[in-house]
Amino acid sequence: MKKRFLVSVLLIITMLATLAGCGGSKKTSGPSGNVDENGVTTDEITLSFWHYEDETTVTLLAEKFMEKYPNITVEHRVIEDMSTDLSAAAAAGNFPDVFEGTDSDTALANMYWADISEYFDADPENENLMATIKEYGLGCFDTDCRFAVPMVYWPSAVFVDKAVIEKLNLEMPRTDWTWAEMIQLIKDATVDPGAGEMKYYGLGYYNRLDSLYGIAACASSERQIKGEFGFDGDTFDLQYWAIGEQEFSDLKLAGYVAPQTETQEMEDWTGDWEAWFGATGHVAVFSEGFWTYMNIWAQDGYQEDLGLEIVPYVTPNVVDEPEHNVIATMYMGGVSTSCQYPYEAYLLLKWMGWGIEGWKARIEIYNDTSITNASGVPLKHSTMPTPITLDEEVWAGYKALFPGYEENKVIWDDFFANITRPVPYGWYNIAGYWNFCDQYFNKIGIHDLVDKGTAKAADYVEEATEQANYYHAEAMISYFGPNGYDVLSDEDLAKYQAVVDSFTAQ
Amino acid sequence: MSKEKKVKKPKGKLGKLEKREARAGYLFIAPWLIGVILFMLYPLAQSFYYMWYNIRITPLGTKFIPVGTGNFTQIWLENPEFPKQIVTYLWQTIVQVPIIVVFALMIAMMLNGKIRFKGFFRLIFFLPVIIVSGPVMNMLVDQEAASIPAMNIQSITAAFGTFLPQSAAESVGEIFSNMIMILWYSGVQILIFLSALQKIDPALYEAAKIDGGSKWECFWKITLPTIKPMILLNAVYSVIFMSSNEQNELINMIQRAMFSGTKEKGYGYASAMAWMYSLVVTLVVLVFFLLLGSKKDVYDRQVKKRKRAMKKEARLVKKIERRGIRNVKKLEKARKKRKYRTYTGESDY
Numbered sequence: 001m002k003k004r005f006l007v008s009v010l011l012i013i014t015m016l017a018t019l020a021g022c023g024g025s026k027k028t029s030g031p032s033g034n035v036d037e038n039g040v041t042t043d044e045i046t047l048s049f050w051h052y053e054d055e056t057t058v059t060l061l062a063e064k065f066m067e068k069y070p071n072i073t074v075e076h077r078v079i080e081d082m083s084t085d086l087s088a089a090a091a092a093g094n095f096p097d098v099f100e101g102t103d104s105d106t107a108l109a110n111m112y113w114a115d116i117s118e119y120f121d122a123d124p125e126n127e128n129l130m131a132t133i134k135e136y137g138l139g140c141f142d143t144d145c146r147f148a149v150p151m152v153y154w155p156s157a158v159f160v161d162k163a164v165i166e167k168l169n170l171e172m173p174r175t176d177w178t179w180a181e182m183i184q185l186i187k188d189a190t191v192d193p194g195a196g197e198m199k200y201y202g203l204g205y206y207n208r209l210d211s212l213y214g215i216a217a218c219a220s221s222e223r224q225i226k227g228e229f230g231f232d233g234d235t236f237d238l239q240y241w242a243i244g245e246q247e248f249s250d251l252k253l254a255g256y257v258a259p260q261t262e263t264q265e266m267e268d269w270t271g272d273w274e275a276w277f278g279a280t281g282h283v284a285v286f287s288e289g290f291w292t293y294m295n296i297w298a299q300d301g302y303q304e305d306l307g308l309e310i311v312p313y314v315t316p317n318v319v320d321e322p323e324h325n326v327i328a329t330m331y332m333g334g335v336s337t338s339c340q341y342p343y344e345a346y347l348l349l350k351w352m353g354w355g356i357e358g359w360k361a362r363i364e365i366y367n368d369t370s371i372t373n374a375s376g377v378p379l380k381h382s383t384m385p386t387p388i389t390l391d392e393e394v395w396a397g398y399k400a401l402f403p404g405y406e407e408n409k410v411i412w413d414d415f416f417a418n419i420t421r422p423v424p425y426g427w428y429n430i431a432g433y434w435n436f437c438d439q440y441f442n443k444i445g446i447h448d449l450v451d452k453g454t455a456k457a458a459d460y461v462e463e464a465t466e467q468a469n470y471y472h473a474e475a476m477i478s479y480f481g482p483n484g485y486d487v488l489s490d491e492d493l494a495k496y497q498a499v500v501d502s503f504t505a506q
Numbered sequence: 507m508s509k510e511k512k513v514k515k516p517k518g519k520l521g522k523l524e525k526r527e528a529r530a531g532y533l534f535i536a537p538w539l540i541g542v543i544l545f546m547l548y549p550l551a552q553s554f555y556y557m558w559y560n561i562r563i564t565p566l567g568t569k570f571i572p573v574g575t576g577n578f579t580q581i582w583l584e585n586p587e588f589p590k591q592i593v594t595y596l597w598q599t600i601v602q603v604p605i606i607v608v609f610a611l612m613i614a615m616m617l618n619g620k621i622r623f624k625g626f627f628r629l630i631f632f633l634p635v636i637i638v639s640g641p642v643m644n645m646l647v648d649q650e651a652a653s654i655p656a657m658n659i660q661s662i663t664a665a666f667g668t669f670l671p672q673s674a675a676e677s678v679g680e681i682f683s684n685m686i687m688i689l690w691y692s693g694v695q696i697l698i699f700l701s702a703l704q705k706i707d708p709a710l711y712e713a714a715k716i717d718g719g720s721k722w723e724c725f726w727k728i729t730l731p732t733i734k735p736m737i738l739l740n741a742v743y744s745v746i747f748m749s750s751n752e753q754n755e756l757i758n759m760i761q762r763a764m765f766s767g768t769k770e771k772g773y774g775y776a777s778a779m780a781w782m783y784s785l786v787v788t789l790v791v792l793v794f795f796l797l798l799g800s801k802k803d804v805y806d807r808q809v810k811k812r813k814r815a816m817k818k819e820a821r822l823v824k825k826i827e828r829r830g831i832r833n834v835k836k837l838e839k840a841r842k843k844r845k846y847r848t849y850t851g852e853s854d855y
Contacts, residue, residue, distance in 0.1 A: 081765075082767070083765050083766050083767040084765040086767065087563055087764075087765045087766075087767055087772070088765065090563040090564060090565050091563050091568075095565040103767065105767065105768055105769075106766075106767025106768065107767070109562065109767055109768060109769040110562050110563060110564050110767055111562070111564040111565070111566070112564070112565060336565050337564065337565045337566050338565030338566055434768070435768055435769070435770070438768070439584070443586075475769070478769050479769075483569075483571060
């Protein structure tokens, strides 16, 4: 009997111990209020930073931050899935102090980001950032409060292969080219030599041209486009998108666009199912992600071996304007609402994102090619972002990181000079945008229908515009209205409510 | 007439030994009880509560916004994926469960025969249970290891498409493309059948053989009727397993909804989805129960009928006995009141 009793007690203890191991979160004592002459706490604190960047790079950056602020310990981790990771962290009570987000709807719907206007507006360093950040309120989401700041920036770029242009006896385009000139080059560079030789294609795409066109569609005097689908900060107008969508699909249907990887067309063209158009030496223009240059094309000997000479061009504008917006990938970063040390968290956010000191530290890290990440890749070849600050010293150091910079200095300089007005993709900066895509736009499969030639993009403009406006208005009320951050004025609330009412009344 | 009395436990306090035994019993089932309360009843009640709310889990706390039946209407009216997946699930379960059960029975019968290295083969067939219960299965499916390479799925789908609607033909094609995976789900079922087969009395087979019964007849008249309850058990087990494993798209959909940060979804929406799905699963189990539930055979029915007749007879006897007692009492009463006399032999009768 004694034995049985002992066994059962042991079983319960084991079970309770296992259960205890399931939970557990860090407990920190509250701020003491002691600060140094710069207003930074003198408490020994730990800040957690969750992000999407290269782990080794962030580890080194965090070390340099901790050297500057010895009383602050930075713990970081890479986010695998924003929604899952952050909602699980919120439920478990171990939410990060600072994080980068790729989907602003998730962050705003759950009030993850705190209002950091106080710190951002008082920081003189922020006067020297890319103009659109303040002008368009990137990270403010059309409110008077700043919830996030662009942290990681990659401009959209159109790369041109000089070697292909030369082979086809074509002229290199001017660096401040227009949309029409780019389309003409794509058409001119599509050549089928016949006799069993590989065809030359004008365009190889990663980003669909309609995304690029949506921002470059008109003169700023016609409509101040601040986001995808013709968003002007208030309403959408998808007629701009429709023109780009149709033009791109027409190019595809007419055979100007190179096949994608793992398709029968790719196998027919190159004899290799898994080939990538960017490595064929038979494509003139690429709408690739900017990181592709450093991650692939700039690797030692890559271009030489394949006979490529890739140079970047700014995404052209429809109207020949010297200064225009370019669509960009911009991860937004913010300080969480549960953070106990928001100012210190803001400093960390700035260091990891747009701050001059942080960027100088980055460039130092990137310059040391002996440091590699877990995959053995030197850090500058591991999805290196672009500075958001306009600090000249930072930019000089940044430009020097590109191996092809000196050979094609004029083209590179013009490119860098033309990417200072970034406009992020919709899901980074427009409330309700992701809901619109998830619940309406992606479900009707417009791209496929138009690409197959079974529908015209223009047919969807009216309905899609109404839907987009409704999702945006509904999200604004939900996120920033009384059930959310409660920062909208009565006037704004009434304005958004009117859009919702008129849509639901239909 | 003697009346049987029920043996009642003597009232009063438990003895020391009994107390100790009771305590040990409760302690032994305590881990299970704690597990059920913490990981089943509490989450069940919690999800039932959640499904009436839109829940936002903010870093500062959880916000509950009551939506009434809003989550349900949204799932059925605004999420076309859910009803579509429910239909796919129903179709796949109805087709796949019989395949799994029949395959498991075949393998169990083979393993129950006189073969060499029986233990080794049993191990081999049980191995997938360990593999499919972890992320390894997902990796194998990603590597296309769940399908038979020699099988031309497109041709099979096209062949079925000639007489079935396209969606049904695609579902059949899907089953063929995942054939290995379906068969891998049979490990536990094989063990259950094996234990049932081993419990069949060999004398039954011997008697059947003496009467000239073939193996085929033995299977249909002895094996199958004996293991029938196990067929139901295996069918239910297969339904539950298929409804809750990582390969199930509805489970993934609920999980995605649960962790979705969008304002419409989240814990409330996922709870509503989970409750509706569990109702569908219950209905499927009910269907299998109705199809495979034990219907008594002729012999059983006769035995029951006889038992009923005996009970009726016993009741009649009791009735007569009671009537007799009543009559005796009546007579006794009347005699006492001298309403009648008994014959004394003094005059004519």
